[in-house]
Amino acid sequence: MAANYWESSQFQRFLLTRYELAEIESIHMLQHLTTVDVTHLKIYFSNLMLRIGKRLRARQETIATAIIYFKRFYINNSLYDIDPYLMAATCMYLACKTEECPHHIKHIWGESKAAIAEVSADIKFQYEIPDIAECESYLLEEMKFYLVVYHPYQVLIDLNEHIKLPKSSLQAAWSIINDSYCTNAILIYPPHVIAVASLFLSRVIDQGILGDLDAQQWFADLNVDITDILQVVNDMIELYHTWKSYADDKIPDLVQKYIADLAAVA
Amino acid sequence: MTTPKAVFGEDINKETESLYKKQRKLGEGTYAVVYQGQHIKTGRTVAIKKIKIGNMRSGLDMSAIREVKALQELRHPNVIELVDVFSHKTNLNLVLEFLDTDLEIVIKDKSLFFMPADIKSWMMMALRGLDHCHKCWLLHRDLKPNNLLIASDGQLKLADFGLAREFGDVKRAMTSQTVTRWYRAPELLLGASNYTGAIDIWAMGCIFAELLLRTPYLPGESDIDQLTVIFKARGTPTEDDWPGMSKLPAVFKFDKHPRPQFSDLFRGSSEDAVGLMNQMLSFNPSSRVSAADALNHPYFTNLPRPTKPAKLPRPKKEEEEAADIDSTSGARKRQLHDAFSEDGDVFGGKAINTADGPAAPKRMDMRISSPA
Numbered sequence: 001m002a003a004n005y006w007e008s009s010q011f012q013r014f015l016l017t018r019y020e021l022a023e024i025e026s027i028h029m030l031q032h033l034t035t036v037d038v039t040h041l042k043i044y045f046s047n048l049m050l051r052i053g054k055r056l057r058a059r060q061e062t063i064a065t066a067i068i069y070f071k072r073f074y075i076n077n078s079l080y081d082i083d084p085y086l087m088a089a090t091c092m093y094l095a096c097k098t099e100e101c102p103h104h105i106k107h108i109w110g111e112s113k114a115a116i117a118e119v120s121a122d123i124k125f126q127y128e129i130p131d132i133a134e135c136e137s138y139l140l141e142e143m144k145f146y147l148v149v150y151h152p153y154q155v156l157i158d159l160n161e162h163i164k165l166p167k168s169s170l171q172a173a174w175s176i177i178n179d180s181y182c183t184n185a186i187l188i189y190p191p192h193v194i195a196v197a198s199l200f201l202s203r204v205i206d207q208g209i210l211g212d213l214d215a216q217q218w219f220a221d222l223n224v225d226i227t228d229i230l231q232v233v234n235d236m237i238e239l240y241h242t243w244k245s246y247a248d249d250k251i252p253d254l255v256q257k258y259i260a261d262l263a264a265v266a
Numbered sequence: 267m268t269t270p271k272a273v274f275g276e277d278i279n280k281e282t283e284s285l286y287k288k289q290r291k292l293g294e295g296t297y298a299v300v301y302q303g304q305h306i307k308t309g310r311t312v313a314i315k316k317i318k319i320g321n322m323r324s325g326l327d328m329s330a331i332r333e334v335k336a337l338q339e340l341r342h343p344n345v346i347e348l349v350d351v352f353s354h355k356t357n358l359n360l361v362l363e364f365l366d367t368d369l370e371i372v373i374k375d376k377s378l379f380f381m382p383a384d385i386k387s388w389m390m391m392a393l394r395g396l397d398h399c400h401k402c403w404l405l406h407r408d409l410k411p412n413n414l415l416i417a418s419d420g421q422l423k424l425a426d427f428g429l430a431r432e433f434g435d436v437k438r439a440m441t442s443q444t445v446t447r448w449y450r451a452p453e454l455l456l457g458a459s460n461y462t463g464a465i466d467i468w469a470m471g472c473i474f475a476e477l478l479l480r481t482p483y484l485p486g487e488s489d490i491d492q493l494t495v496i497f498k499a500r501g502t503p504t505e506d507d508w509p510g511m512s513k514l515p516a517v518f519k520f521d522k523h524p525r526p527q528f529s530d531l532f533r534g535s536s537e538d539a540v541g542l543m544n545q546m547l548s549f550n551p552s553s554r555v556s557a558a559d560a561l562n563h564p565y566f567t568n569l570p571r572p573t574k575p576a577k578l579p580r581p582k583k584e585e586e587e588a589a590d591i592d593s594t595s596g597a598r599k600r601q602l603h604d605a606f607s608e609d610g611d612v613f614g615g616k617a618i619n620t621a622d623g624p625a626a627p628k629r630m631d632m633r634i635s636s637p638a
Contacts, residue, residue: 004402008339097331100431100440105324133325137353140326141279145351147335 005190009146014072016187018231024075032261037254039242043182044251045070045088050178051115052092056103060178061151066095067181068149073142075187080262082135084255085116086127090135098147105129120252151186152177155195163218172202176236183235189228196224197232282352286361288314297329297428302364305349312349313365317358329428330358336404336427337362344395346415346425365423369473370412371581373480378579382536385477386565387572388414391422392470397557399424400463405433407444409469411476420575433462445469447492448485452503453551455493457516464551467560471546478535478543493520501525503549511549538565 005011016024025038033041046067053063069091073082089112096103109129116125156173165173176198180186185194200219219226288301292313303314317330337348337360350361369388372378392414399406406413407429415425429444439459445451451468453461475483484499486492497503502523505512532540542565545555555563566572 007341093325094331097326097328098335102328129324136325137356138276140358141276141353144278145334146338147331148339 005150005192008148008150010148010150011190013144013146014187015190016075018188021075021184021187032258033254036242036245037258039182039239040246040251041255041258042184043239043243043246044248044255045084046182047248048085048115048119049088049092051118052089052108052112055111055115056092056096056108058092058096058101059099060174061153062095062099062101063092064151064153064178064181064186065099065149066091068186069095069139069143071184071187073139076142078262079255080259080266082138083127083259085112085123085125086131086135087139088112089127090132090139093132094136094139094147105132108132119248123252150191152180152191152195152198155192156198159195159199169202173198176201179239180232180236183239185232185235189232193224193228194232196222197229197236200229201233201236279352282350283354283359285350286312286314297327303361311364313362315360315362316354317360326358332430333427334358334360336430340399340402340404340427342395342398343421344391344423345398346423362425363417363423365415365417365425366583367416367581368412368425369414369416369422369477370410372416372579373411373476375581376480378581380477380480380579381570381573382539383570383573384578385474385539386570387575387578388422388477389470389474390561390566390572391575392424392473393557393561395422395424396463396466396470397561399430400466400557403432404430405461405463406430406466406469408446409466409473410446410449411473414473416578416580420578420580422575447489448472448482450492451551452493452496452549453514455489455496455516456511456514458514458551462551463556464554467546467554467557470557470560471543474539474543474546475532478532478539497521497523499526500547500549508550536565536568538563538568541565 049066049070050063053060053066066088070084070087073087073091074084089108092112093103093105093108096108106129109127109132113125116123153174156170156177160170173195177194180194180198185197196219285305285307286303287306288303290302292300292302294300297318299316299318301314301316303312304310305312317326334348334351337346338351341347346365347363348360349363352359352361396406396409406424406427408426409424413424413426415423417423431440433440440461442454442457442459442461445454445465449469449472451461451465454465472483484492484495486495497520502520503511511517528540528544532543542555542560542563545563546560548554
């Protein structure tokens with residue numbers, strides 16, 4: 001159902017403003033964590049789902065769908081409510097089904113377990129297969145059974161029909177979209193904004209050439225709010241900046257400590 | 267699971283659940299039970315389709331996922347409305363608009379007489395609903411008269427989206443094991459793994475013919491037989507009729523059947539009706555008419571005008587039937603057909619007609635469960 005984003009539930013029900021999100025995050029996160037920590041957590045769980053997805057040989061869009069599900073769930077719930085590792089596995093499981101590449105639940109369970117062990121041997125993943133099934137029902141309820149989500153990838157492919165980028169530049173833009181899933185951009189902006197922002201960033205890297213076209217003119221002709229684009233670009237630059245201090249092996253402890261803190265409060 | 271604490275979504279879910287009450291069971295299928303229910307505040311009658319999650323071990327199954335996913339996003343007068351969704355313990359409940367009959371019942375009810383304008387009206391509504399699905403890049407993949415439900419105001423609505431999925435990405439293979447056999451397009455029977463909305467159009471063409479003939483047009487007994495039945499009825503296609511046909515996976519050597527004169531079989535039907543039907547049943551999927559183009563066909567603008575939905579023939583309700591003096595025995599009453607059930611329940615021995623009713627030919631379960 002890729003025809004009409006504007007009539008979709010993603011646009012009509014799930015789009016948040018930057019301020020709404022900031023408020024939500026301040027409740028859930030900032031009691032205990034710094035903004036850098038929060039960004040690190042986002043990178044960590046997106047990477048984890050990417051890892052699981054790669055093991056399953058899932059398409060990038062399926063992984064992206066899982067990440068959106070994960071984000072949607074933790075808008076209204078804290079990491080203490082449901083273990084994020086279990087939720088990550090569950091989101092992958094559900095996303096594979098909605099994106100028409102279903103895997104057996106046992107397979108998802110096994111691969112998730114393996115992917116988590118890959119990250120760190122210290123993480124406890126003691127869940128069994130029925131836990132994923134049960135967790136799925138919480139996830140579905142939380143999302144009010146709206147399952148269709150839209151991604152920037154298709155927009156990028158469509159835009160590329162016109163501008164015909166060299167393969168390496170297209171790849172760069174594609175990777176920037178991948179990275180955008182470590183931010184909240186997909187919860188705030190329509191997919192095309194993120195796609196254009198990724199193009200913009202990849203163009204900066206290539207110094208303003210846009211295939212055979214005049215890049216400045218091309219961006220000027222787009223019917224997209226340039227401030228939105230710049231906001232996303234800004235988010236991305238901030239993300240890359242924070243990424244420098246990111247180390248995979250430090251996060252499991254952070255997660256554990258954070259969940260313990262939340263438990264103490266509850 | 268470390269979830270003693272209430273999860274946010276759970277409260278909303280409970281709230282939704284409390285809005286409805288179940289009244290009576292309408293029918294049961296292999297994967298769902300359908301109840302008649304009511305929205306407590308407004309009094310609106312709804313159908314509550316309770317999907318059994320047989321073993322909780324693997325969560326929600328694919329057809330439930332597909333149905334929820336499709337119906338949550340589709341909104342059209344000719345597509346069944348998903349009013350609400352909630353889960354109860356391990357069951358998923360879809361609150362759907364209540365529709366009291368379906369096209370299969372109407373076609374089989376020999377006491378009803380169809381005018382050409384009636385058929386036009388049904389086809390128009392069905393194609394409008396289908397056109398909307400296709401515009402949203404969604405294939406229904408299981409069109410047949412018993413999935414075309416009819417509301418009390420006569421509006422026809424596409425239902426049962428348990429096999430529906432998006433299309434448009436040429437790189438992704440899809441299963442050809444879909445659509446109830448009698449309505450399955452030839453490219454599916456020949457094993458195509460990339461297909462388009464044309465498969466739904468073929469099914470619509472078969473339904474069109476069924477409305478004209480009052481009996482299934484292409485009732486094959488097996489997958490191979492289905493092709494033979496199609497070729498006998500429509501003539502064996504040549505590479506000219508359908509370029510690329512010989513490259514399909516399951517092609518073998520067919521008996522050559524000549525193209526028969528359609529006008530013999532459809533003698534009572536107008537030329538434009540048969541013309542449109544032939545376009546919908548074209549062998550070559552890429553030259554088969556689209557839903558949007560079908561709606562622009564002169565058939566729909568020529569006289570007679572399509573009947574207004576409210577004036578379409580419809581089967582008598584139970585009470586009316588009981589009051590009918592001509593009715594041979596009071597015991598013969600039609601159970602409200604479980605419009606949402608899978609074919610499986612018929613196969614499983616749950617007869618739709620009461621025991622003493624005329625033994626209507628039972629439809630076999632022709633659906634093959636599809637993994638992808």
